[in-house]
Amino acid sequence: MNDDVWLGIDLGTQGARALAVTASGDVAGAGAAELAGRRDGPRHEQDPEHWWEAVAAACARALRDVPPGSVRAVAVDATSGTILLTDRDGNPLTPALMYDDTRAAAHVERVNEAGAEVWRRLGYRRMQPAWALPKLLWLLEHTPVPPGGARLAHQSDFVNRRLTGHPVAADLSNALKTGADLIAERWPGDVLDALGVPDGLLPPLVRSGTPLGTVCAAAAAATGIPAGTPVVAGATDGCAAQLGTGRLAPGSWNSVLGTTLVLKGVTDRPVHDPFGAVYSHKAPDGRWLPGGASSTGAGALTRDFPGRDLADLDRRAASREPATALAYPLVPAGERFPFLAPDARGFRIGGTGDEADDYAAVLQGVAYIERLCFDHLDLLGAPTGGDLTLTGGAARSAYWVQLRADVLGRPVVLPSRSEPALGAAVLAASPGRPVAEVAARMVAVRTVVDPRADRVGRFDDAYLRLVGELEGRGWLPAATADRARERTGMKGARR
Template identity: 75%
Template sequence: MDLGTQGVRALAVTAGGEVRGTGGHPLTGRRDGPRHEQDPERWWTAVGAACRQALRDVPAEAVQAVAVDGTSGTVLLTDGAGRPLTPGLMYDDMRAADQVERVDRAGGEVWRRLGYQRMQPAWALPKLLWLLEHHRDLPAGGVRLAHQTDFVNARLTGHPVASDLSSALKTGADLVAEDWPRHVLDELGVPAGLLPPLERSGTPLGTVCAAAADATGLPAGIPVIAGCTDGCAAQLGTGRLTVGSWNAVLGTTLVLKGVTDDLVQDPYGVVYSHRAPDGRWLPGGASSTGAGILSRDFPGRDLAELDRAAGAYEPSGAVTYPLVSAGERFPFVAPGAHGFVLGDPRDEADRFASILQGVGYVERLCFDYLDLLGAPVDGDLTLTGGATRSAYWCRLRADILGRPVILPEHAEPALGAAVLAASADRPMPEVAAGMVTVRATLDPRPSHLARFDDGYLGLVDELERRGWLPTPVAAHARERTSS
């Protein structure tokens, strides 16, 4: 199961990668300035509906295990029975900006050792402090922090569960020690017992209880396996788990995740690394740019028709920085960043083309940044997320990046969760190889290899001029473009 921003997605997948059932149920939230929250009870309602749809043609005895992925940095407080005491503060909720300095003062040494240097306003530990400061009337005992996946897993098992290391990264978990940095949390005033124990993704957490079986259609007694964030799940679902492989998830926003042997150190605090189930590292980051701007600026439009029209504008007469919401997180951190357009699009199709190309430029800048940090970036690149429904956009991204892109048959994080569910007692690369198939590989068109360089460098120059993109990063992007 994949807990997304706009809905829950469920897949019933065989060990051979055949999708036997699919299900989904929408979610809605509340946005108010920097705040974005959802009702956790609706997550559970959506899980039940999506599971029942996915399992309607699947014999109950065939279901062997279940795993859940969720949005990164989404948290709430619950009572000891798992009932929500607060709304779920979503992954991009920025209300805790004032708590970041305090968090970094207490835990800076740990954050530097983990490679990301400092926390960002949307991360979970600042939001936890905000929750504690603004909900002082909570019960004296039994209050627990829950990540989005924890909340659902507790409902599935009927008891409190450990949190996976992947979801706990933004809450301050020490992924090297695989434990909470207790001295940091004590200094911040986080009560002992508030945080769940930690386990690696892929670890059994319990079994589906009778109440959850009634709500979801899952058979009681099957294992519930510790999941991960949606970005990590998308990486696992590509089947590309060798060092140097990367996955780009393009949905509402853009998320990149790769595989390395070593922990990536980032002096600018942009890239952070999750711990893979096998102990290796999954570095990456989440941009605030992405396809969400299409829903905002072209509501209800036929995007396929706009795709066809955009093909006449390569490159566009304008350069767009397609920020979905205020503030950028990757490939640079700029809380005050906002979207902009350089030049004047000739018409609607040109404006649409400039957005598609702008997302491709940001994606290219992400890889230039990762290369600057010394991360291996020359392995396979898979594209997943809702944007892969656009064949034109996938081809365009290959052209802008100047490298082949691989499109898996089933491009969604829910498949990665299924890989985790099947891997509790088997090596994950072996499991993934049997469950993931490739739909197509797209090579960049030779005639287009330099066609987008001017637009890309124009965006780099403007981001640097505005003070958002550090000069060494801009210089490296120019160097890679000219080489």
């Protein structure tokens, strides 16, 4: 292929993915490399040097058949809230604390007291234990700082510095959980001073889609990306997934179901959540990308049904609608969205011991939480009536996609490609052009799945049972539970 291509790099929990894409969305090359981490209770770490090794390997594979002169730019997306400390030359001083590491829980109250006014204005009201600013305080408390001082790096910052060979700005998307004021587009100096964050520790801030520099000679040798290729500021993986759907009109949403569930939409203004579960990123065009990350997801399948033929279980689960069992399938402990409950624990009620029924209960339980997310967003006044795209690994299960459409009671859109790396490629191609225009050209729709007419209302009773269980255990706010019941009743009335 001799067409111009843009390279998107996605850093996930389990691996790095690189995708070389033309302006019309054709894939010129793809590559991947695995990553591993260390989990122990609240601890979840990765070695930052392994990120670079995985990125280099994935890029080399993606560009194997791409003419060097056709690569126009590269952008990186990464997990939200993953940080480390480096020295002034960009070398790691600490392991990376991953997006769901919660060792900093003891610092959250102080962070929320110091930043209360800023967090309120930004709409999310309070930070959570896994967010980056509490983790930064934990790292500073536990890390000897060298004479030259330390620097904070988000996951994408670390890789972008390796790509360019010099210090880089952080994108606003990744900086949200570190306390960036996304309205003013700057760090809140008074808050950081009150928390004792040293001057010079934090990088400058730019919007996603801003050029950061060019690929240096050392990075070109390691990755196969031609030296001099522009490096463009990326985004979190959730924001990149939203961009990669091509659905960027207000009211559109994307549900990424992988190990856990991430829901993100497009609005003209930030969404304010008095319960602290929804937070709003800033899009490259100045619109907002509100959403949240649940601790439920497909990770419950790999944990609870190891080595099983999931396609066979899908077929068997189709006759259990609804399942006898009722499941709340948390992957790690604690819930983050659609409600904030650090003490939440997964459960299954009424199991029969039948494997297919237990499996069906997990699929349905995740779909119920997805539905509850939309009920909570409706409570907050967010527009939810636009297109809903489904992406992530679970979108490969035709049965689960259909089940989710049935439980949600709305059509779902499946893009031809469903991965954050495509959204990163959109950002790479966006400097000087409207990002929505770039995305519309790069992203194609594979199919639209409608809810089945004979499933209308079939899951309502089980859904409301789960709502009641979550409320009764003190995790789900009464206002969200009431809105779920109200909207279910309205659907029933329309029937």
